[in-house]
Amino acid sequence: MLFRMVKLRLLNMIAPAYFYTATVVTFALHFLLFMPTVFRSPDVERNPTMLVHIAVFLFLMGNALGNYTMTICYPSENANETVIPVCSPDCPDRIDAHYLLNGRHFCKVCKKVILKRDHHCFFTGNCIGNRNMRYFIMFSIYTSCCCLYSLVIGVAYLTIEYSISFENPLTFLTLLPLSTGYFFLGLISGLQFFLVIMLYVWLGIGLVSAGFCCQQLLLVARGQTWCELQKGWLSEVRGTWRANLTDVFGSRWALGLFLPVQTVETVPGNWQVYHDHKHD
Numbered sequence: 001m002l003f004r005m006v007k008l009r010l011l012n013m014i015a016p017a018y019f020y021t022a023t024v025v026t027f028a029l030h031f032l033l034f035m036p037t038v039f040r041s042p043d044v045e046r047n048p049t050m051l052v053h054i055a056v057f058l059f060l061m062g063n064a065l066g067n068y069t070m071t072i073c074y075p076s077e078n079a080n081e082t083v084i085p086v087c088s089p090d091c092p093d094r095i096d097a098h099y100l101l102n103g104r105h106f107c108k109v110c111k112k113v114i115l116k117r118d119h120h121c122f123f124t125g126n127c128i129g130n131r132n133m134r135y136f137i138m139f140s141i142y143t144s145c146c147c148l149y150s151l152v153i154g155v156a157y158l159t160i161e162y163s164i165s166f167e168n169p170l171t172f173l174t175l176l177p178l179s180t181g182y183f184f185l186g187l188i189s190g191l192q193f194f195l196v197i198m199l200y201v202w203l204g205i206g207l208v209s210a211g212f213c214c215q216q217l218l219l220v221a222r223g224q225t226w227c228e229l230q231k232g233w234l235s236e237v238r239g240t241w242r243a244n245l246t247d248v249f250g251s252r253w254a255l256g257l258f259l260p261v262q263t264v265e266t267v268p269g270n271w272q273v274y275h276d277h278k279h280d
């Protein structure tokens, strides 16, 4: 039990470090390698296509990082309770959380009773709950876009710089094993090998984020949380999907699609209303 907790704590520190490293590497590759090579033009210093791509990349990155920051700056509310939480009779005693009475949850990593808890996000080192769910979903969407965009530009770069053809659909399957072999045989440079690995990292994060975001949106539209899904409370749909989405995304939701700004009005004590009409 103690060992499992230490593992969670370590993950809580490693995951954000991994996120920061991947962001810095992606930035460096885009501006030092990809943009100058892929959009090189012989006569003009900076061609318009390159400026458009820089703008798109900065927009996606800005929203991903902005929503990441918002998720941390507006943490989910926690109940100021000094009593030791009492578990509900059907508490599964999961590795990361205790399920309490009244449909509330105690996060073992945050060591707090989190209101409307969804799950503990290790990349942000925070619980996702009533106040930051919207930022978390937007963070997933933009991270996914950023990664898939980087993948496309990365493929373009490898095609131009190293004449690797991606026309055959099998190229992506054989690229990693072949590159690993070539690298250890000394046939390709460390940089080229690193770029191939980054393509797979972007593909992986891009697909996982997109899948995660779709699942969260479905849950939000049904007025449910991941915690409740774990308990098998999926049978009933609460309220209309419109009301559920407004509940999470706030009234200024349209602005939040394009800018990482505060769009969720949180009235203190509002969660009590949520529990009153949704859990009793």
Ligand SMILES: [Zn+2]
Binding pocket: 107, 108, 109, 110, 111, 119, 120, 121, 126, 127, 128
């Ligand atoms: Zn937590």
